[in-house]
Amino acid sequence: MRGICKQFPGVVALDGVSLEIGAGEVVALVGENGAGKSTLMKILGGVYQPDGGEILIDGKPISIHNVNDAMRLGIAFIHQELNVLTNLDVAANVFLGREPVFTPFRLINRRKIHADAAPFLKRLGLDVPTHTRLDRLSIAQQQLVEIAKALSLNARLIIMDEPTSSLTLSETNRLLDLVCELRDQGVSIIYISHRLGELDRCADRVVVLRDGKNAGRLSHEEASHDKMISLMVGREIKSFYVESDAPKTPGFLRVRNICSPMYPNETVSFDASKGEILGFAGLVGAGRSEMAKTMVGLDGPTGAEVWLGGEKLSIRSPHDSISHGIYLVPEDRRGEGLVVGMSIRENITLPSLPRFTRMGLIQRSRERKTADDQISSLKVKTPGAETMVVNLSGGNQQKVVLGKWLAMQPRVMILDEPTRGIDVGAKAEIYRLMRELAAQGAVILMISSDMEEVLHVSDRVAVMHEGKITGVLERPDCSEENIMQLAVGRTVAAAKPPFAP
Amino acid sequence: MKKDLGIFGLLVALCLITASQNHNFFSATNLTNLSNVIGLFGIFGIGSGLVIIAGGIDLSIGSMIALVGVLLPMALRDWHWSWPLAVAFVLAVPMFLGWCHGWLVTRLNIQPFIVTLCGLLIYRGMARTITNDTTEGFGDSQAQGFGTLDRLADGKLFGLPMPFVILIIISIVMWFVLHRSVYGRYLLAVGRNENATRFSGINTRQVISSTYIVAGLLTGISGILFAFWTRSISPANHGTFWETYGIAAAVLGGCSLRGGEGSIIGIVIGTAVLQVLQNLVNLLGIRSPRNYVVMGVVVLAGAIFDEVLRRHSAKKLARAQK
Numbered sequence: 001m002r003g004i005c006k007q008f009p010g011v012v013a014l015d016g017v018s019l020e021i022g023a024g025e026v027v028a029l030v031g032e033n034g035a036g037k038s039t040l041m042k043i044l045g046g047v048y049q050p051d052g053g054e055i056l057i058d059g060k061p062i063s064i065h066n067v068n069d070a071m072r073l074g075i076a077f078i079h080q081e082l083n084v085l086t087n088l089d090v091a092a093n094v095f096l097g098r099e100p101v102f103t104p105f106r107l108i109n110r111r112k113i114h115a116d117a118a119p120f121l122k123r124l125g126l127d128v129p130t131h132t133r134l135d136r137l138s139i140a141q142q143q144l145v146e147i148a149k150a151l152s153l154n155a156r157l158i159i160m161d162e163p164t165s166s167l168t169l170s171e172t173n174r175l176l177d178l179v180c181e182l183r184d185q186g187v188s189i190i191y192i193s194h195r196l197g198e199l200d201r202c203a204d205r206v207v208v209l210r211d212g213k214n215a216g217r218l219s220h221e222e223a224s225h226d227k228m229i230s231l232m233v234g235r236e237i238k239s240f241y242v243e244s245d246a247p248k249t250p251g252f253l254r255v256r257n258i259c260s261p262m263y264p265n266e267t268v269s270f271d272a273s274k275g276e277i278l279g280f281a282g283l284v285g286a287g288r289s290e291m292a293k294t295m296v297g298l299d300g301p302t303g304a305e306v307w308l309g310g311e312k313l314s315i316r317s318p319h320d321s322i323s324h325g326i327y328l329v330p331e332d333r334r335g336e337g338l339v340v341g342m343s344i345r346e347n348i349t350l351p352s353l354p355r356f357t358r359m360g361l362i363q364r365s366r367e368r369k370t371a372d373d374q375i376s377s378l379k380v381k382t383p384g385a386e387t388m389v390v391n392l393s394g395g396n397q398q399k400v401v402l403g404k405w406l407a408m409q410p411r412v413m414i415l416d417e418p419t420r421g422i423d424v425g426a427k428a429e430i431y432r433l434m435r436e437l438a439a440q441g442a443v444i445l446m447i448s449s450d451m452e453e454v455l456h457v458s459d460r461v462a463v464m465h466e467g468k469i470t471g472v473l474e475r476p477d478c479s480e481e482n483i484m485q486l487a488v489g490r491t492v493a494a495a496k497p498p499f500a501p
Numbered sequence: 502m503k504k505d506l507g508i509f510g511l512l513v514a515l516c517l518i519t520a521s522q523n524h525n526f527f528s529a530t531n532l533t534n535l536s537n538v539i540g541l542f543g544i545f546g547i548g549s550g551l552v553i554i555a556g557g558i559d560l561s562i563g564s565m566i567a568l569v570g571v572l573l574p575m576a577l578r579d580w581h582w583s584w585p586l587a588v589a590f591v592l593a594v595p596m597f598l599g600w601c602h603g604w605l606v607t608r609l610n611i612q613p614f615i616v617t618l619c620g621l622l623i624y625r626g627m628a629r630t631i632t633n634d635t636t637e638g639f640g641d642s643q644a645q646g647f648g649t650l651d652r653l654a655d656g657k658l659f660g661l662p663m664p665f666v667i668l669i670i671i672s673i674v675m676w677f678v679l680h681r682s683v684y685g686r687y688l689l690a691v692g693r694n695e696n697a698t699r700f701s702g703i704n705t706r707q708v709i710s711s712t713y714i715v716a717g718l719l720t721g722i723s724g725i726l727f728a729f730w731t732r733s734i735s736p737a738n739h740g741t742f743w744e745t746y747g748i749a750a751a752v753l754g755g756c757s758l759r760g761g762e763g764s765i766i767g768i769v770i771g772t773a774v775l776q777v778l779q780n781l782v783n784l785l786g787i788r789s790p791r792n793y794v795v796m797g798v799v800v801l802a803g804a805i806f807d808e809v810l811r812r813h814s815a816k817k818l819a820r821a822q823k
Contacts, residue, residue: 317704319704323702338697339690339693341694342761350701350703351702354683357682362682
């Protein structure tokens with residue numbers, strides 16, 4: 001792709017971007033949200049038409065008018081949200097729209113469709129029968145089915161957009177191995193990811209975009225994280241971790257015997273200090289989010305015991321935990337954190353609405369003031385408090401979620417994957433906010449699957465494995481190796497128990 | 502707000518068209534009749550709309566009206582209850598049924614469509630069973646001691662039919678409830694995203710259940726007024742299909758069946774549009790079998806127009822953002 005330009009009304013999304021990829025090469029495409037990665041890939045995939053520039057394959061200029069053109073040219077696009085039909089089986093998904101049929105009634109040739117699908121699964125190491133319905137497969141396996149579909153289309157170039165965002169660590173590793181294998185088989189891959197650690201493993205080159213322009217390209221050897229980040233944001237970002245000198249009160253929050261529906265035979269207990277950020281690491285599926293949800297009462301009354309500042313709390317519903325100042329910023333921002341069809345003002349005041357009433361009626365001016373305060377202190381980029389949340393970018397949406405709780409003086413703030421899908425600049429701001437909040441005397445519990453984030457932000461790290469805490473690491477012992485050991489259920493000498501009995 | 506103006510424009514246009522076709526439209530008799538039926542249908546329309554705003558639907562309204570319609574004369578005439586007691590009773594019954602709907606929907610997670618569809622069948626059957634399928638009436642209300650109720654339900658205030666007056670009062674109250682109270686905000690939030698609302702510490706089950714109870718109450722009030730309007734309540738026909746008027750009025754008035762959207766003013770004007778349309782159809786002498794076709798087409802056109810408008814504004818927004 002050479003000199004690609006794309007304008008949307010009022011904004012230049014791409015301004016002369018070039019990208020080249022050789023046969024059997026893996027190119028990582030990185031950049032902040034809004035840098036133009038998706039637009040560029042959508043042009044390659046036939047979703048958008050470029051305003052300028054040209055696309056060449058094997059040296060010949062070609063034009064891609066729609067998705068079918070792209071497919072015919074051997075370009076396959078694996079979106080972040082999987083496009084699979086979970087009510088159909090593997091073979092039907094692989095050959096959707098291209099089923100082998102018996103004429104004249106176009107009945108599906110069931111034997112052939114399964115026989116044809118099998119080799120692709122084998123090539124990808126997906127060891128399931130071709131007649132398995134997709135809703136019985138894990139997300140990672142469903143993703144492999146999509147890749148199988150791409151291969152069955154004879155794809156020479158596969159675009160993967162944030163393929164690992166919902167995979168566990170071992171699944172991620174397997175996917176990265178697969179990317180290398182496909183490369184060795186001569187398939188070219190463009191790989192978009194916010195998780196820079198993954199790129200070390202597989203990328204032959206890294207192409208960095210910033211504000212719709214090429215910001216730089218790095219070879220495998222040159223591509224250090226600091227360098228990539230500085231190219232993405234155009235400035236050096238040092239490690240996010242700042243040792244805080246805020247006074248800590250150990251045992252301020254004591255949690256005992258949380259038993260989530262996911263692991264009914266395990267319980268979680270831990271202590272956390274006032275003023276600290278306690279990270280929760282672990283593989284996806286370790287039960288961390290479920291623990292948090294149970295803790296704030298979303299599963300109804302349970303046998304869990306929570307002491308906050310020496311007082312025993314009775315938490316039977318989210319209403320109870322909220323009234324004690326325990327707030328959860330859930331993982332699924334748009335599904336659980338926000339009512340995206342409502343304005344910023346309405347979202348920010350939703351949990352504290354009764355405070356804005358006089359004689360039972362809501363006073364919008366007071367609501368507005370609170371919303372404006374949060375917008376300015378969180379630096380939410382928006383025309384105003386009446387803007388619908390659906391129109392904000394991911395990072396700004398997350399700030400609104402934070403804002404609705406910050407308006408209510410949190411004592412315990414649980415953040416589940418607080419920066420997923422958020423660009424580097426907004427990430428740094430959210431980390432700064434978390435640190436400030438801790439310094440003001442709140443307890444921060446941060447669940448994160450992003451190893452870098454855990455290491456950068458946490459004062460201590462509790463590691464979970466299959467529904468229980470396998471150990472807590474103090475700051476000096478927080479290393480990637482130690483966390484991984486605990487996350488897979490092994491023991492580490494430096495690890496402490498999660499609470500003092 | 503924009504939507505309310507749009508539907509109001511449609512109402513004005515329909516009125517003018519009707520008036521141009523038949524100069525009787527603006528006659529006092531016609532306007533009184535019209536405001537009377539707008540009141541009757543508008544009251545339960547608001548209930549229907551609230552359920553829709555919270556993301557549900559109530560199909561049982563017509564049958565509930567029939568049930569209220571037969572219970573009221575029985576209580577007054579056969580059981581000789583005092584009229585306040587009888588009114589309390591026939592309001593309590595639909596509220597209880599609404600509570601049952603809410604319980605089934607929020608506790609057992611049964612789809613509102615199924616729950617209220619079963620209600621539609623059951624309450625109709627109950628109305629016919631308890632009356633042995635015979636038509637009920639009130640007889641002489643004055644002689645039997647409920648003349649006051651009769652005047653409250655079927656009388657006039659400042660020349661306006663009582664149902665219309667009651668609709669105005671209920672609309673004003675419900676406007677504050679939906680657009681200015683905490684409960685109303687919760688309704689809109691639950692309709693848009695129940696999960697996120699629950700995560701914000703709001704008892705979403707209670708909020709959703711309550712809409713069915715309020716719908717029950719408003720249906721009960723409508724039911725009483727309808728009973729005194731028709732004066733002869735045939736359990737097999739009274740109220741059939743009326744739930745669709747409530748749903749159609751709510752949708753015309755800007756409520757989205759996806760939930761989370763709608764306004765009281767919209768619902769009331771939506772009801773008015775339907776009734777003026779009915780009036781137009783009658784005045785033009787279109788025979789009643791075709792009546793439903795006209796109504797269906799107009800509501801469908803409204804929905805299509807709304808969707809076109811939505812896409813247009815979405816595009817405009819996207820353009821403004823880029």
